[in-house]
Amino acid sequence: MIQEKVQRQREFFHTGKTIDVEYRIKMLKKLYDSIQHHEQDILNALEKDLGKNDFEAYMCEVGLALTEISHMIKHVRSYAKEKTVKTPLGQFAARSYTKSVPYGTVLIMSPWNYPFLLTIDPLANAIAAGNTAVVKPSAYSPCTSEVVRQILEECFDEEVVCVITGGRKENAELLKQKFDFIFFTGSTNVGKEVLRNAAEHLTPAVLELGGKSPCIVDKTAKIELTAKRIVFGKYLNCGQTCVAPDYLLVHSSVKDQLIKELKKQIELQYTENPLNQTDYGKIINEKHFERVKGLIDLDKVVHGGKSNAETYQIEPTIMDDVTWDDAVMKEEIFGPVLPVLTYETTEEIIHLMQDKPKPLALYLFTEDKQVIKAVTERIQYGGGCINDVMAHLGTSELAFGGVGESGMGNYHGKAGFKAFSHTKNIMDKKTWMDLPFRYRHHRSELFSKLLRVFLK
Helix, strand or coil: CHHHHHHHHHHHHCCCHHHCHHHHHHHHHHHHHHHHHCHHHHHHHHHHHHCCCHHHHHHHHHHHHHHHHHHHHHHHHHHHCCEEECCCHHHCCEEEEEEEEECCEEEEECCCCCCCHHHHHHHHHHHHCCCEEEEECCCCCHHHHHHHHHHHHHHCCCCCEEECCCCHHHHHHHHHCCCCEEEEECCHHHHHHHHHHHHHCCCCEEEECCCCCEEEECCCCCHHHHHHHHHHHHHHHHHCCCCCCCEEEEEHHHHHHHHHHHHHHHHHHHCCCHHHCCCCCCCCCHHHHHHHHHCCCHHHEEECCCEECCCCEECCEEECCCCCCCHHHCCCCCCCEEEEEEECCHHHHHHHHHCCCCCCEEEEECCCHHHHHHHHHHCCCCEEEECCCCHHHHCCCCCEECCHHHEECEECHHHHHHHCEEEEEEEEECCCCCCHHHCHHHCCHHHHHHHHHHHC
């Protein structure tokens, strides 16, 4: 069944209908209108799957998805247009140009933590680039996956966009198929499996993974504002964000002050009893709840630490005096637990980060331009912010993606269009003139001198 659907998409792509930019814009507008029509259904589904309140769900999922679609509608004509580039004198007379063309039939595999946004964002890029797409939403967020299925079936024929629901069995079957491009968002371990299967068909892939994203706070940081922004980003979606600050590296001279402000901000943003709040989110399922809970060392908890096994909720938690040997530092936390470590010098931080797997994001709070220069130039990471967290995801003008262990390739806006496109590089050689010196029987000492002039 899956093989047949992929084949039908491939046959439809070969008709050339998706090459028409106006057709792509029409499809994007249909998707935009359908999302608006189903807005409340989406919000309800996100509340059931992850406990997200309507404001957070719209801000971090529906609104950002609509923004990306709008960007594609506005810019796709420009992105798809041929671009003329310079032609060397030695190739006179000719026109050289680049042409973005769709890969063909693509596979999009999305995660459960932002199940709507991280399905629709890459899909909008894929449609804008002129592909047909097979979409595989996560089985861990079934309510949102069902709404996604309804929306996409309402907007598109299966030959254009097809939704495959299910779990590991369906994932395995999909990865056996030959796609022209694969876009995956999820864990590093599953990402490795995706890449192994892609290699069987030499299929290009973008992998958006994760890792332990550090948040560095130096002694010049504005501590009150720093704490406010860290609490917002860390505990959003109960910490289940791939680019959330995973842990803090704080200059020892400001650690106590920062922890004091973090506690204050948690109570301001989440009240003194977050587990009693009806709009406080939850961990996705029992398996992940027990995993995150197992990372908490109650002897090192300085705020929070309580949980509710019936609702899969864990309080916003801070752990102090953490070391690299603690369980919480051995894996990506992906939950509302914030470990605090200290440092003394910028060089110490740089050497430390250079020996760690490359994170998806890095955040730096400082007023020192030299520190900014050192950290941004010498530490490898996907992307990030200075004096904020996660804000770089909120614009289609900045590409988003990992490096090394945190992923490969990027998307959003123009980068997303390029991710789902192959760039053809073409030289159109004119026939009204033909320079003779490249042909063997026309070679002479004069032409040899001319050749050296042209190729210098």
